[in-house]
Amino acid sequence: MKPIIAGNWKMNKTIDESILFLESIKNVIPDDDKSTTILCPPFTSLFAVSKLLKNSNLSLGAQNVHYKTKGAFTGEVSIDMLISTFVEYVILGHSERRKLFGESNSFIKEKVSAVVNAGLTPILCVGEEIDDRLSDKTQLVLKRQIESAISRKKIINKENFIIAYEPIWAIGTGETATTDQVEDAHTFIKLVLKNIFGNNGQNIPIIYGGSVHVDNAKSLILANDVDGFLIGGASLDSESFCEIIEIVSENYSRG
Ligand code: PGA
Numbered sequence: 001m002k003p004i005i006a007g008n009w010k011m012n013k014t015i016d017e018s019i020l021f022l023e024s025i026k027n028v029i030p031d032d033d034k035s036t037t038i039l040c041p042p043f044t045s046l047f048a049v050s051k052l053l054k055n056s057n058l059s060l061g062a063q064n065v066h067y068k069t070k071g072a073f074t075g076e077v078s079i080d081m082l083i084s085t086f087v088e089y090v091i092l093g094h095s096e097r098r099k100l101f102g103e104s105n106s107f108i109k110e111k112v113s114a115v116v117n118a119g120l121t122p123i124l125c126v127g128e129e130i131d132d133r134l135s136d137k138t139q140l141v142l143k144r145q146i147e148s149a150i151s152r153k154k155i156i157n158k159e160n161f162i163i164a165y166e167p168i169w170a171i172g173t174g175e176t177a178t179t180d181q182v183e184d185a186h187t188f189i190k191l192v193l194k195n196i197f198g199n200n201g202q203n204i205p206i207i208y209g210g211s212v213h214v215d216n217a218k219s220l221i222l223a224n225d226v227d228g229f230l231i232g233g234a235s236l237d238s239e240s241f242c243e244i245i246e247i248v249s250e251n252y253s254r255g
Contacts, residue, residue, distance in 0.1 A: 003249070004229075005035055006040060006228070007231050008231065009042060022049060022052040028242045029056075029057070035249045037057065037058050046062065053086075067111045080118075092124050096171075105144065106148065113152055126164070127145075133167070138167075153197060156197070156204075165189060165207070170211050171209065183224045186223070212229045
């Protein structure tokens with residue numbers, strides 16, 4: 001398995017700024033295929049970025065999508081619209097979507113099925129609030145989020161599904177989960193996936209997100225069952241993003 005590094009730009013960068021970013025990483029980004037690197041710019045930059053990613057090792061992801069194919073959904077974007085900009089991955093269930101925009105587990109389930117059906121790969125985000133952790137409910141929350149997002153398990157396999165474990169209290173706070181906390185959560189998620197999918201679930205990649213930066217990337221990627229990162233803040237800066245990619249490529253060692 002190759003490690004996965006996804007940069008979630010959130011609501012940052014105009015088209016010009018996105019192009020500048022791409023130009024500055026062009027010569028720095030390792031020109032090998034040791035890792036799967038995915039850029040998730042805002043919708044407005046997708047097309048411009050996709051043109052620059054042609055003939056590169058980088059892939060394009062979107063930060064959200066609607067599951068309906070078309071219609072009266074003001075402000076939404078469909079899967080076909082994403083495909084027309086050459087998107088291959090879609091972040092779903094990000095805690096900011098759940099918390100700030102009221103996305104429920106059942107809404108996320110519809111999106112997961114639609115995205116997989118269309119041949120794209122969801123990056124399904126799951127994670128607990130600090131109160132869940134303090135009251136020992138982390139596993140309960142993770143199990144519920146994963147099980148409720150997967151309605152048709154036959155269409156999901158290790159090639160078309162990525163889970164991102166993102167403890168909400170660690171997102172954008174500078175507070176990273178300890179390697180022990182990350183290992184515990186990832187091992188538990190693996191178990192949940194095994195229960196749903198049998199052995200096939202064992203190889204679904206599980207990446208970590210939540211204040212990943214250059215200084216903690218090495219210890220986190222060496223942790224058990226961590227197959228890469230979903231990076232917010234540190235993915236906005238081309239130097240730190242490229243450095244993290246290098247750290248991951250050098251230190252990830254699962255077959
Ligand atoms: P962060 O964001 O790296 O800025 O904590 C991660 C995410 O929200 O995916």
